Amino acid sequence: MKNWYKLDNAAKLFSNVASRKNSSVFRIAVVMQEEVDGSILQKAVDHIYARFPMFFTRMRSGVFWNYMDELGHSFKVVEESGYPCGMIDAKNNNGYMLKILYYYKRISFEAFHSLTDGSGAVEFVKTLVYYYLCFMGKAISPENKILLAEDGVSLDESEDSYSKYCEGLPGKTEKNKNSYKITGTSFSLHGNNITTGIMSAQALNGLAKAHGTTITPYLAAVLVQSIYQSRIKPGNNKSIVVAIPVNLRNLFPSKTMRNFSCVVNLDYNPAKGMDLADIIGDLTARLKEKTKKQCLQRNISNNVRYEQNIAVKFVPLFVKRVFIRFCFDMLGENKKTITLSNVGNITTPADMSPHIKYFEATLYPTQKRPLSCAVCSVDDKLSINFSRTIVEPDIIRRFFSFFANEAGLDVVLYSNDWGIKNE
Amino acid sequence: MSKCRKCEAKTEKGQKICPLCFARIESNDKSDTEYPGYAGMYKAIKYFTVKKLFAFLSIAAGLIFLFLNFYLMKYAHNLWSLVFIAAILFCWGLYKSIKSKKLILAGRVLACYFLISAFLFVIDLYLVFHKWSVVYVIPFLTIALIVFITIITIVQKRSYKDYLGYLLATLFISIYPLFLCFLSLSKVVWPSIATLGYGLLTGIAFYIFMDKDFKVEMKKIFHY
Numbered sequence: 001m002k003n004w005y006k007l008d009n010a011a012k013l014f015s016n017v018a019s020r021k022n023s024s025v026f027r028i029a030v031v032m033q034e035e036v037d038g039s040i041l042q043k044a045v046d047h048i049y050a051r052f053p054m055f056f057t058r059m060r061s062g063v064f065w066n067y068m069d070e071l072g073h074s075f076k077v078v079e080e081s082g083y084p085c086g087m088i089d090a091k092n093n094n095g096y097m098l099k100i101l102y103y104y105k106r107i108s109f110e111a112f113h114s115l116t117d118g119s120g121a122v123e124f125v126k127t128l129v130y131y132y133l134c135f136m137g138k139a140i141s142p143e144n145k146i147l148l149a150e151d152g153v154s155l156d157e158s159e160d161s162y163s164k165y166c167e168g169l170p171g172k173t174e175k176n177k178n179s180y181k182i183t184g185t186s187f188s189l190h191g192n193n194i195t196t197g198i199m200s201a202q203a204l205n206g207l208a209k210a211h212g213t214t215i216t217p218y219l220a221a222v223l224v225q226s227i228y229q230s231r232i233k234p235g236n237n238k239s240i241v242v243a244i245p246v247n248l249r250n251l252f253p254s255k256t257m258r259n260f261s262c263v264v265n266l267d268y269n270p271a272k273g274m275d276l277a278d279i280i281g282d283l284t285a286r287l288k289e290k291t292k293k294q295c296l297q298r299n300i301s302n303n304v305r306y307e308q309n310i311a312v313k314f315v316p317l318f319v320k321r322v323f324i325r326f327c328f329d330m331l332g333e334n335k336k337t338i339t340l341s342n343v344g345n346i347t348t349p350a351d352m353s354p355h356i357k358y359f360e361a362t363l364y365p366t367q368k369r370p371l372s373c374a375v376c377s378v379d380d381k382l383s384i385n386f387s388r389t390i391v392e393p394d395i396i397r398r399f400f401s402f403f404a405n406e407a408g409l410d411v412v413l414y415s416n417d418w419g420i421k422n423e
Numbered sequence: 424m425s426k427c428r429k430c431e432a433k434t435e436k437g438q439k440i441c442p443l444c445f446a447r448i449e450s451n452d453k454s455d456t457e458y459p460g461y462a463g464m465y466k467a468i469k470y471f472t473v474k475k476l477f478a479f480l481s482i483a484a485g486l487i488f489l490f491l492n493f494y495l496m497k498y499a500h501n502l503w504s505l506v507f508i509a510a511i512l513f514c515w516g517l518y519k520s521i522k523s524k525k526l527i528l529a530g531r532v533l534a535c536y537f538l539i540s541a542f543l544f545v546i547d548l549y550l551v552f553h554k555w556s557v558v559y560v561i562p563f564l565t566i567a568l569i570v571f572i573t574i575i576t577i578v579q580k581r582s583y584k585d586y587l588g589y590l591l592a593t594l595f596i597s598i599y600p601l602f603l604c605f606l607s608l609s610k611v612v613w614p615s616i617a618t619l620g621y622g623l624l625t626g627i628a629f630y631i632f633m634d635k636d637f638k639v640e641m642k643k644i645f646h647y
Contacts, residue, residue, distance in 0.1 A: 004643050031456050061588050064647040069584070080459050091525065104457045189465055195442040196456070198435075313647040357455060397430075397443040404432065412424055414435035415442035416458035 003070040005054055009162040009303050010259035011114035015059060015066050016324040018112070021190065021389075023087040026374070027362040028121045028343070029108040030129050033355050036102040037136070042077045044131035045100055049075060051149045052124055054158045054257060055115055058095035064317055068114070071095050079103060083191040083418050085364040085387060088112050100128070105357070107132065113259070118343040118361060119247050120257040122376075123147055125359075126348060133355055140351040154255065161254040166304040167297070179241040179267065180232060180337050182371050184390025187419035192387045194362055195415045197400050201345065201382035203409050211277060213284040216244060216342045217266075219375060219384070220287075221279040223340060224268050226398040232270060239267040243336040244287065247344070248300070251293050262299045264290040265335055333368040343376035358383050365389045371396075391419060425450055481511045506549050513542040529572050529589035536568045536596075562600040562614035566621050569593050573625055587640050590629070597622025 007015060018024040049056060056075060057068035075096060080103035088097055088110065097112035109125045116124070130146045142148060187193070201215075208218035220242045227240050248260045266283050289295065306312055312320070343361040361374040362385045370389045375382065386396045403409045425434045425448050427441035437454025440447060485508045492504030520526070520534035540561050547556035572593045576586040600615035629637065 006646060033455075060584070060643070062644045062646055063591070064645070067643055067646060069643070082459075082464070083461065084458075089524075103459050104453070105455050106458075189468060191461070191464075194458075393443055393445075400432065400443065410433070412433050412435055413442050414438045414454060414456045415440070416461075417440050417442075418461060420440055420445055 003053075005057065005068040005158060005258075006160065007066055007068065007114060008160040008259050009300075009307060010117070010261070011068075012065060012307060013324060013328065014113040016321045017328045018087070020087050022366040023085055023364045024113040025085045025088055025110050025364050026113060026118065026121070026341075027084050027108055027110045027360070028118070028125045028376075029084075029106050029360040029362070030125060030356055031358040031360065032105045032107065032129075033357055035105055036107055036132075038077060038079060038102055040135045041100070041102050041107060041128075041132055043135050044128055045075055045077055047131050047135075048124075048127050048149045051127065051147065051151070051153060052257065053153060055098055055111070055120075055124060056096060057115070058090055059097060059112075059114065062317065064313060064315070064320075066317065068097075075100070077102060080106070080108060083416065084108070084194050084362050085110065085192050116257055117247070117259045117261045118245070118341060118374075119249060119261070120259075122343060122346055123257060126346070129356070130349070130352065133352060138351070138355065141349055143349040145347055145349050156255040157257040159254070159256050160258065161248070161252065161256045161260040162300055162304050163308075165248070165252045165254070165297070166300050166308075178238050179335055180227070180236070180238040181368065182227065182231065182337060182390075182395070184370060184388075184392040186370075186389060187391060189419070190389065191418045192362075192365060192389060193416065193418040193420065195386045195388075195393065195396050195413065196360060197384045197403070198358060198412045198414075199382050199384070199403060199409045201377040201380050204382055204403075207407055207409075211280045213280050215375070215382075216340070217284040217287050218280060219342070219373075220244065220266055220283050220340055221268075221276060222399060222402055223338060223373065223395075224279050224283070225274060225276055226395050226402065227337065228270055228274055230394040230398045237269065237271050239269045239337075241265050241267040241335055241337045242283075243339045245339070245341045246291055246296065248296060251291075251296060262296060262303065263332075263339075264299070266290075329368075333366065336369055338369060339363060339372045341372075341374045343374065346376055346378045348378060353379055357381075360385055362387055481515065485511055501549075503549075506546065509542060509545045513538055527585055527589075529575055529586050532568065532571055533589055533592065536564060540564060557600070557603050558611045559614055561603070562618040565593075565597055565600055565618045569597060569622055569625055573629075584640055587637075588644060591644065594622045594626045 014024040053070055054068070056071055058071050059066050060069045071094070073094065076094070077100045080101040088099060090097055093099065097115050099108075099110040101108040101110065107129060109121055109128065111121055126145070127147050127149070130140060130142060131149065133140050204215055204218075208215050211218060223242055224240045243263050243265050245261045245263050248254065248262060254260050264287065266286050268279055268282060272278065272282065341361065341363050346359050348356065356378060358381050359376050359378040360383050361376040363372040363374040365372045365387050372387050374385045377383065388396070400411050400413060404411045424436055425438060426432070427434060427444060427446055427448055429446035430441060430444040432441055432443050434441060434448060435454050435456050437450055437452040437457060438448060439450055488504040488507045492502060516538045517535060520531050520538065523531060523534070526534065543556040543560050547553065572586065572590050576583050576590050579586060597618050600618045604612050604615050
């Protein structure tokens, strides 16, 4: 196998904009039914290490672009001690850009976003948990739902799908709308507070269907309404913009384990009225339009055209970095109010289900977007994870109160209590 | 499952604080979804450190020098305080570079090189600008830097990939003294040419004597 990888389009962005307050680290975690055994987990990681070579790499600096170089030395799982989605300091992490953590019943996989996206991470975690359970002596049939260590690595899994599927003319870049920004009181010690709500996936799907939509736009609409009701004063005409990462593997025949998603922004102006049905209708139509194949194709071309420009290619990286950071702030962060990432339903073999309580997806907040939301489900348990760097839980309170009190769903909450218990 | 008495939110068994209203929930159970405690991280915060004390003293000293300089302007018509301020900044830069956890040894040395060059240039500028810094000190300091980074790249052969980038940066820097000559900052050219020559020879020597891996690494570093 090749022992180094050029960065894909998204990886180039994340590697240049990451900082302590914008870690670009996300987490996929599994809450098991029994306490996790660290030594068995280590055995599982050692077993699958060679199956995911593109994950066990380190970022190195090049003259024109950074690149990922394989690391041959062993990887150590560690007991979790810090807050979720904190910056991964490769130097203190044996060079690696990922962490595999365990604490009581939870196994967590944290990755720097340059390595992979949610889909790639989910595949990795499924394989990890599968082998963990096998080494624990459980009889699990993989049912073709697991990437097995014995299967060998396919070149398709490490391809740069952005470059492969970049064709056609780029479209117009969306104008920078005046979006509402969530603000609040920072915790006295910088860190991420995680608040999770568990509810029935089927019941939520039923609610969405009753409104003629799917889970993602439905949740986006409830989020917009919660932000409006908690924060926005009447007369404020700033749009609430929900950024939604879209998995491009559903539209393009890619098998890559690296990044292959793009973000679509759904904006809603409160002046249109704040009736939930209206918001759902508007956001559903927008999402449908923006996730058409031609639209996403243009989105990819828009993102890739700059890096493929011959003049840009030969500009030294330290100059490009200044430009990338500026564009990220102006064209990315300034346009969004909140990110809502729906990792989707995670399918595991039937034999694995009795050992798994919940799956959790956690997205990093940033300095300009101090509240982020990620959703995933396994079997009928859907988890909605809010991560925040601000004390105020008002939006989250409003959001979950809607489901518990107005929609009539059974919502069970828990949190890591960061910034609350110790202050 | 528990229930918050204040806001009536249902919480996972063992959750001790309501995530929505922060009210305490009576529970002796251990939650299945328990996270580690963070009390240790909070305890590690220090409000008084020697570093903070020195930062305060540095700012105070800089302001006092500046004030005295302007107050005594009628006796000494130059901005001597700027040299003291430059010295304070130089000391802080040196401290930050040496203590940096992000940089490996070569990176720290490179940072020190830039700081020393800049500081000597400021002193030269203050002392009527005889250009000794640009003509002699910076070129020979550059040669010393190339020698040092060459040695650690060779000695640390197991992790030479980490040092290659710095070596390349250093070779690139060998052009810089000559660049100063072109800016007419210096009319004595030979030290600058010697630096460039030494840098070039080092680069050629590496290309000839290092193994195949070195060339592969070059390909990675210069990929576009």
